[in-house]
Amino acid sequence: MLKQLAVLVYHIDRCFPRTRVEGRESEQAYSEWEYRVGKELLSRYAGYFGSLDGRRVLDIGCGLGGKTAVYAESGAYVVGVDIDRRNIIQSISFTGARGTPVSFTIGDAEVLPFADESFDLVVANDSLEHFAHPERALPELARVVRPGGNIFLFFTPWGSPLGSHLYDYIRTPWCHLIFPERLMEAVLEVVLQRQGISGPGREAARLMEDFRTGLNRITTARYHRILEGTPVLETVMEDLQPPKFAFLKPLCRVPLVGELFTGTVIGILRKSG
Amino acid sequence: MIKKELLDILACPKCKEKVVLNEDGSYLVCGKCRLRYPIEDDIPIMLIDRAETMK
Numbered sequence: 001m002l003k004q005l006a007v008l009v010y011h012i013d014r015c016f017p018r019t020r021v022e023g024r025e026s027e028q029a030y031s032e033w034e035y036r037v038g039k040e041l042l043s044r045y046a047g048y049f050g051s052l053d054g055r056r057v058l059d060i061g062c063g064l065g066g067k068t069a070v071y072a073e074s075g076a077y078v079v080g081v082d083i084d085r086r087n088i089i090q091s092i093s094f095t096g097a098r099g100t101p102v103s104f105t106i107g108d109a110e111v112l113p114f115a116d117e118s119f120d121l122v123v124a125n126d127s128l129e130h131f132a133h134p135e136r137a138l139p140e141l142a143r144v145v146r147p148g149g150n151i152f153l154f155f156t157p158w159g160s161p162l163g164s165h166l167y168d169y170i171r172t173p174w175c176h177l178i179f180p181e182r183l184m185e186a187v188l189e190v191v192l193q194r195q196g197i198s199g200p201g202r203e204a205a206r207l208m209e210d211f212r213t214g215l216n217r218i219t220t221a222r223y224h225r226i227l228e229g230t231p232v233l234e235t236v237m238e239d240l241q242p243p244k245f246a247f248l249k250p251l252c253r254v255p256l257v258g259e260l261f262t263g264t265v266i267g268i269l270r271k272s273g
Numbered sequence: 274m275i276k277k278e279l280l281d282i283l284a285c286p287k288c289k290e291k292v293v294l295n296e297d298g299s300y301l302v303c304g305k306c307r308l309r310y311p312i313e314d315d316i317p318i319m320l321i322d323r324a325e326t327m328k
Contacts, residue, residue, distance in 0.1 A: 056282075077278050088316055103279040103316040111286040113310075113319030118282040 006186035009172075009179070010194075013187065016171035024168055027064055031094040031214025034066025041154065042070055042124070048237050048268045049150040052076035055120040058144060060109050061127020065091025069100045071123065079114075102176040110136040117146040129154040129165075129218050138226050142233050151233065154266050158217040159259030161243055165209060174260065181208065202249050220252075223267075232272055239266040274298075275316065285310075287321050302327070 023033025025069050053075030059068045062080035066089055072078040072095065080095075080102055084086050088104050095102045109124070109131045122141045130138040137142070141151055156162060161173030166184070169191045175184060185208045192200035220240065225232060240252035243263025251261040275283075275294065279326065283292050285303035300309040301317055302326040308324040310317060 014323065056278075079279060083320070085316070085318075089314075092316070103276050105279070105283070105319050107319040108321075111321060113284055113286040113292075113317070114282050115284045115289065115291065186316075 002186050005070050005182060006190050009183065009187050010190040013172045013175075013191075015027070018171055018182075019162065019167040027090045028094070031064040031069075031090060033065040034064055035069055035094075036066075037248065038067030038070035038125070041067075042074065045152065045237075045266070045268065046074075049121055049152065052121070057117065058114070058119045058122045058141075059113075059114075059229060060105070060122060060124045060141060061130060062091055063087055063126065065094040065102070065104075067123070067125050068094045071096055072100045072102045075096075076121075078102045079119075080104045081109070081112070083108055088189060109185045109205070110140055112140050112144055116143055116241075118144050120149045121152065122150075123152045123154070125154045126156070128153055128223075129216060130214055131216060134218050134223070135217055135226055135229070138233070139230050142271055143231055145271045147271055149271050151269040151271070152234070153268075153269070155218070155223075157220050157223070157259065157262055157265055157270065159178075159219055160263045161260070162263060163215075164211060165215060166207065169207065172258060176211070181212075184208065184211075220262055220265055221259065223265060227267075227269075233269045234272060235267060235273075237266075237268040238269050240264075241266065275312070275317065279317075283317065283319070286319050287324075305313075 011045055023030040026257045055076045057076040057078045057081045059078055062068045062082050068078055068080040080091050083140050085106055088106055091104055110133055121147050128134055164176035169188055188204035188207055189200045192203050198202055240262045241264045242248040242261050248261050252258045276288055285292050285306055285311045288305050290305045292303050295302050299312055302309045309327055310319050310324050
């Protein structure tokens with residue numbers, strides 16, 4: 001019964017356009033995609049925190065190192081931190097091949113291995129939604145920034161149409177809010193089977209495990225509550241962006257409903273003092 | 274080799290006290306917590322649950 005339903009959902013799911021996210025073919029391609037995105041974001045938002053030349057920057061949840069390289073090539077001394085060893089290995093390989101000097105360590109955003117006020121800028125790009133407890137992580141990021149320094153956040157909130165982070169497989173927007181988890185897993189299995197992946201059931205279970213454990217389900221409202229509880233941080237700039245259709249932007253600010261239309265939260269914070 | 278800039282700011286994730294390199298450069302040591310954090314392939318692994326307790 002579940003299997004038949006999953007096949008039906010699969011056929012409806014294929015009516016939606018494919019979300020085009022580049023750089024998913026290989027780790028190297030992903031690093032390069034991060035690099036392009038990082039460059040664009042930095043040029044768009046650097047005005048809020050100034051030149052990175054000679055600054056000390058922490059890239060927390062540095063992923064595969066593409067964005068980390070951008071900050072370092074802007075003249076900053078950058079430390080990239082990720083909890084996943086495989087990410088750090090690829091980050092070292094990517095920045096090493098470019099000849100970009102960066103330091104990397106394996107660490108946890110909630111218990112950072114740095115002295116107080118070690119950095120001028122902390123960047124958490126595509127990582128706040130993955131920290132196990134963002135309520136602990138954000139004050140910890142604040143601790144390692146010097147007074148007057150900045151935190152630059154960029155994340156996909158839970159209510160986003162792409163909040164599941166499973167868009168490489170399931171195209172239905174808000175699939176994680178519409179489908180029960182058992183159905184999501186069954187649909188994933190159908191998708192993987194049709195892609196010719198061996199052991200689709202096992203792979204679907206793995207993806208669902210990542211979905212359950214790798215996302216903290218942070219909403220824009222919860223992010224705002226964390227900020228209220230961290231008075232040392234003031235918001236310099238906040239932008240809520242819809243994922244595809246820019247004309248939906250005003251809806252992002254509507255309470256509750258706005259959660260469903262916000263694809264990205266961009267926050268630039270300043271530590272007082 | 275761990276850069277000096279990094280060593281200057283690295284701290285024990287548990288107590289936030291400064292950590293120091295051991296003699297052969299294979300661990301970062303927190304004297305206060307009596308914990309040592311392994312360095313593997315030049316990557317400091319600064320996770321509390323990966324730290325080893327020193328006698």
